Amino acid sequence: MRTFLRKTLVAAALCALLAILLDLGLTWRSKGNQYERYADLNVIRAGKAEAEVVVIGNSRARYHYDARVLSDRLDRRCYNLGMIGYPLQDQLGKLEYYLEHSPAPDLVIVNVDIASMKPLARDTIIQYEQFLDDIRDPAVLGIVWGKTGFRPTDVLPWVRYAGFPEYVWKIVTKDTVTNVHAGFAASDKVLDPLRARQVSIPKEALEMLDVYLATLRIHRQRYWPHAKVAFVETPYHDSDSLWILQAIAPKLDARSELLVPVDLGWTHDPTNYMNRTHLNAKGAALFSALVADSLRAKGW
Amino acid sequence: MLFNSIHYLWFLPTVFALYWWVLRTMRAQNVLLIVASYVFYGWWDVRFLALLFISSFSDYWLGLWIDSSDDARVRKRALVLSLVFNLGILAYFKYSNFFIASAVDALHALGMQANIGTLNVILPVGVSFYTFQSISYTIEVYRREMRPVRDPIAYLAFVSFFPHMVAGPIMRAVDLLPQMSIPRRFTYANGVSGLRLIVQGLFKKVVIADSLAPMVDDVFRQYAWESGPDLMLGAIYFAFQIYGDFSGYSDIAIGSAKLFGIELMTNFRTPYLSRDIGDFWKRWHISLSTWFRDFLYIPLGGNRVGKARRIFNTLVTFIASGFWHGANWTFLAWGAIHGLLYVPYIGKKDVPAAPPGRLRVLVSTLLTFAGVTIAWVFFRAKSIGEAFGYVKGIFTQNVISVPERIEGIPFVVLLVLLDLLNRNNIRDPFGQVPQRWLRYTLYFILVLAVVLFSRRNDVQFIYFQF
Numbered sequence: 001m002r003t004f005l006r007k008t009l010v011a012a013a014l015c016a017l018l019a020i021l022l023d024l025g026l027t028w029r030s031k032g033n034q035y036e037r038y039a040d041l042n043v044i045r046a047g048k049a050e051a052e053v054v055v056i057g058n059s060r061a062r063y064h065y066d067a068r069v070l071s072d073r074l075d076r077r078c079y080n081l082g083m084i085g086y087p088l089q090d091q092l093g094k095l096e097y098y099l100e101h102s103p104a105p106d107l108v109i110v111n112v113d114i115a116s117m118k119p120l121a122r123d124t125i126i127q128y129e130q131f132l133d134d135i136r137d138p139a140v141l142g143i144v145w146g147k148t149g150f151r152p153t154d155v156l157p158w159v160r161y162a163g164f165p166e167y168v169w170k171i172v173t174k175d176t177v178t179n180v181h182a183g184f185a186a187s188d189k190v191l192d193p194l195r196a197r198q199v200s201i202p203k204e205a206l207e208m209l210d211v212y213l214a215t216l217r218i219h220r221q222r223y224w225p226h227a228k229v230a231f232v233e234t235p236y237h238d239s240d241s242l243w244i245l246q247a248i249a250p251k252l253d254a255r256s257e258l259l260v261p262v263d264l265g266w267t268h269d270p271t272n273y274m275n276r277t278h279l280n281a282k283g284a285a286l287f288s289a290l291v292a293d294s295l296r297a298k299g300w
Numbered sequence: 301m302l303f304n305s306i307h308y309l310w311f312l313p314t315v316f317a318l319y320w321w322v323l324r325t326m327r328a329q330n331v332l333l334i335v336a337s338y339v340f341y342g343w344w345d346v347r348f349l350a351l352l353f354i355s356s357f358s359d360y361w362l363g364l365w366i367d368s369s370d371d372a373r374v375r376k377r378a379l380v381l382s383l384v385f386n387l388g389i390l391a392y393f394k395y396s397n398f399f400i401a402s403a404v405d406a407l408h409a410l411g412m413q414a415n416i417g418t419l420n421v422i423l424p425v426g427v428s429f430y431t432f433q434s435i436s437y438t439i440e441v442y443r444r445e446m447r448p449v450r451d452p453i454a455y456l457a458f459v460s461f462f463p464h465m466v467a468g469p470i471m472r473a474v475d476l477l478p479q480m481s482i483p484r485r486f487t488y489a490n491g492v493s494g495l496r497l498i499v500q501g502l503f504k505k506v507v508i509a510d511s512l513a514p515m516v517d518d519v520f521r522q523y524a525w526e527s528g529p530d531l532m533l534g535a536i537y538f539a540f541q542i543y544g545d546f547s548g549y550s551d552i553a554i555g556s557a558k559l560f561g562i563e564l565m566t567n568f569r570t571p572y573l574s575r576d577i578g579d580f581w582k583r584w585h586i587s588l589s590t591w592f593r594d595f596l597y598i599p600l601g602g603n604r605v606g607k608a609r610r611i612f613n614t615l616v617t618f619i620a621s622g623f624w625h626g627a628n629w630t631f632l633a634w635g636a637i638h639g640l641l642y643v644p645y646i647g648k649k650d651v652p653a654a655p656p657g658r659l660r661v662l663v664s665t666l667l668t669f670a671g672v673t674i675a676w677v678f679f680r681a682k683s684i685g686e687a688f689g690y691v692k693g694i695f696t697q698n699v700i701s702v703p704e705r706i707e708g709i710p711f712v713v714l715l716v717l718l719d720l721l722n723r724n725n726i727r728d729p730f731g732q733v734p735q736r737w738l739r740y741t742l743y744f745i746l747v748l749a750v751v752l753f754s755r756r757n758d759v760q761f762i763y764f765q766f
Contacts, residue, residue: 165753
C-alpha cells in the first residue's frame, strides 16, 4: 500500500508539474496572440490600447466600428472594446479593465443595442474562452466570477482550459481569428432583428432603458467622470428608425452625453452585412465614417 | 454521481481511505460500500434509493425462501415471485409507456380510437442492470448453483456496489457474492492496474466518446441533407462513440472495484477486431450476452435442439437483448439485425479448420464491423423510418463525393490504436509497455487530455438511459 501511494503521489506531482509547464507554454504563446478580441486583453494590458475615443458594446460594437476609420476621420486615437455576446455590465467590466491600464478617454462611444439592453447582467458566460488567457487577473476574474460556467478550479494551470481543446489548438497554431470568425458568421443563434423590434422594443427594452442609463451613469461617475458619452444606435439590416435614441433624447444629460444619429438609408443593402445582424468590413467602414461625420458635426 | 464528474474525484479517494485505513473488518467495509453506493446512487435522485433497497432485500429474502424448501413447487413459486417482482419493476418503469403507445397505435391501425394517456414515469438509472443482477441471484440459488447468502449486509453490498451498479458489468451472484463474504486484501498490482483502467476509461469516455458525440448528433439530426460518405462516417463515429462511452464506463468500474480488492468481469474485449458476429458477441458487453445466454438461450433449449429451433432461440435471445436496451422499436430492430447476422454461423465450429490468411482476417473483420455499424444506425435512430432513411442515404445521397465530416477520424484512430496496444492486456492496460518512461509518458498524456477535454457540464454515459 505504501509503495502504491508513494508512486501514485509522485506520478500526480509530476503530472501537475507538466500541467504547469504546458500552461506556461500556452501563456507565452497566447501573449504573442494579436488576433481580434482574444488579443484585446493582451493589448490593453500592454498599454497599447491607449486611445482618446473608445467604443463599448456587444458584438455589433465589435463588428460595426472600424477603429482605423474613426481614428482617421476624427483625427484621434480610437480603440474598439466591443465584446461578442455581452451585456452592459460586462462591457463596463471590460472598460474598467481598460481604465486600469490606460488613462481615461475623452469620449466613450456607447453602442446602444436591443440585445445589450434586455438583460443588463447575464448569469452565463458567453464564449468563455476569450477570458481563459487572463482568468487569474482579478479584473477578468471579476467578470466571470459567480456566473454559470465558471469554476473556481479554473484558476489552476491547464485546468483553466478544460472543455476548450479547440481553443488550445488555436493558441498553439495561432489560428484564432479565422476559425472564430468562420464559426461566428456561420452561427444563426443571433437575435432576430425583426423579433427584436416587434416583440422586445415596446415591452421590455424601453422599460429597461432607465436602468440601462442609470447603470451607465453610475459607472461613469465612479470610473471615468471626465469622459463624455456618445450614444450611437446600432444598425440592423433594414433598420427603419433610431428608436432607442429617440427614447433616450428626453432623458439625456446634455452636459456629459450626446446623441449621435446616423443616416440609415444604406441599411437595406445586403452587401454591407455578413449576416442579418452584423455588418461586414465594408459595412463597418461605411458606418464608422457616418458615425465619425456625425460626431464631427457635433464638434468632435 | 458520474464517473467523469469532479465529485467522483473526491468520492473515490475518500471511500478508498476509509475502506483500507479506518474500517478494516470485512463487515464494516461492506457497510461502508453500501453507504457509499447509496450516496453514489442518491446523488442522481434520492427517491429511487427505496426502490433499490426493496428490490435488493426482496431477492435476499426470496433466496433464503427458495433454499429453505425442498418442495419443488414452493421453490418455483418463490422464483416466479422474484421474476415477477423484478421484471414488474422493469415493465412499469421502462416499458409501460411503450406498451401503452404501441397498443394505442395498434388499435388506431384497426380503425379504433383509444384515449389512453401515457404514464408520467421516470426511468430509474441503472434499473435494468441491478434487476438483472438480482434475478441472476435467485435463479442461481434455485438451480442450486450457489447457496444463498445469510448475511444481508453482504447481499446489499453485492447488489449496490457502486462501481458497477448503474451500468454494469452485470455481475453474476456466483462470481461477486463470494467476494463480498471474505476479507479483501490490497495488492500493489491490483491498485496499479485499477488506476490504469480508470485513466484509460476516462480517456475513452471524455476524450473520444464525448468528442464524437456532437458530430454524431449533427449527422443523425440532418441525415437527409448529408452525403453518403458523411453518413457512413457518422455511423462509424457512433460505433466508436458508444464503444468509447460504454467500454470507458466498464474500465472505470472494473478499475474502481480493483482498488477495493474486488474483481469485476471483463465486459469488452476489443470487439471491433472481431472476425464474425459470433466473435463480436464474445467481445461486446460480455456480461449481458452471457446473462442472456445462461438465463434465456440455454433454458430455451440452447444448442441441444434442432437447427430450426436454434435459429428461433437465437432470434428470440437477440431481440430480447435489444428490448432490454430500451422501449423502442429501434432497439428491437437492432437486436433482430444481430440475430439475423448471427444465423449463418449457427452450427459452425468456432475455430476455423485452417488458419486464415491476413487478408481474409482483414476482410472478415471489416465486414463484421460494417454489419455491426449498420445495426448501430438502428440503435441510434429515433425511429425505424429514420434508420432506414439513414441507411438508404448512405448508398443514394451524393455517393461520389469527398466526405466533409472528417474531424472525428483522429478520435476513431486513437481508439483503434488503444485497442491494438492493449488487446492482449485488457485488464491491465499499458502494463505490457516495458519502458517505465514510456508508460509514464502515456499516463501523463492521457490524464492531461482528459482534463483538457472534460466538458463544463458532465456528460452522461449512454448506457445510463438503459
